[in-house]
């Protein structure tokens with residue numbers, strides 16, 4: 001089968017590989033019907049994910065049809081349409097039992113697919129712990145609607161959840177890339193009083209204004225002034241940083257009110273500085289890290305009920321043989337791209 005492979009730093013290539021096999025009773029083999037290219041794939045390509053293993057098939061966001069299951073798998077069977085979870089987790093260790101599945105103590109726990117073990121920008125993928133790693137897709141939900149369930153929507157759902165949003169809150173989301181936009185939809189489910197999205201790209205600002213008319217969309221240069229005039233508590237009550245640059249990191253704590261929760265979702269290419277003397281007395285609560293993706297069933301239910309719909313984010317779809325082109329368009333933000341999908 002064809003599999004898009006992390007060859008070495010700076011180089012991915014479409015290679016012929018053997019079809020994956022079951023290696024454990026809890027595994028499933030999934031025939032990939034739709035996959036996506038994610039910013040984290042670019043981080044691997046550029047060498048900023050040290051635990052990524054050269055030679056692995058990349059891709060960690062996909063949907064497909066179950067082809068084969070191990071003897072111990074109970075929740076899915078051959079022929080089921082499924083969303084694949086970005087995270088591999090046993091469901092039984094201390095961390096899994098507390099919902100911290102990103103920190104699952106298993107050797108393959110956390111983000112393994114398409115990073116430390118073969119992922120899904122390929123025709124087939126082996127999913128370990130299939131009972132926790134796969135979620136059945138309801139009949140009335142399309143592959144396109146379900147594509148982001150395991151990664152981007154899980155991230156947005158988790159970010160909104162851990163930000164502890166109240167109806168009286170102003171929520172600021174920094175960055176309207178794919179993660180910021182999925183987070184925005186999940187934040188809106190909590191019905192906060194005011195939602196602000198800050199983004200420097202004019203096309204993405206327009207996208208927010210068109211698709212989410214209740215949201216205030218601002219470029220970075222207007223943000224602090226707007227917050228000064230429209231946030232009577234001196235800043236946003238909740239800030240979710242999905243930008244991933246030095247500037248957006250700084251903006252996140254600067255635009256938060258005292259005692260606000262600042263949730264850092266972005267993955268940075270380099271270390272960030274917390275200038276503690278500058279923020280002394282602001283008493284911020286920082287929440288950081290990678291998604292605990294254990295709410296896929298709830299997310300799919302919200303999609304089936306029409307409360308979440310991220311299909312508009314898929315601006316381009318390519319076949320697996322055209323995957324280099326999909327990466328080029330996604331990475332270089334060509335042709336008004338938000339997300340590129342791959343149909344193997």
Ligand SMILES: [Zn+2]
Pocket residue numbers: 038039040041060061151152
């Ligand atoms: Zn991702």
Ligand SMILES: [Zn+2]
Pocket residue numbers: 089090091092093094095096097103104105106109
């Ligand atoms: Zn675990």
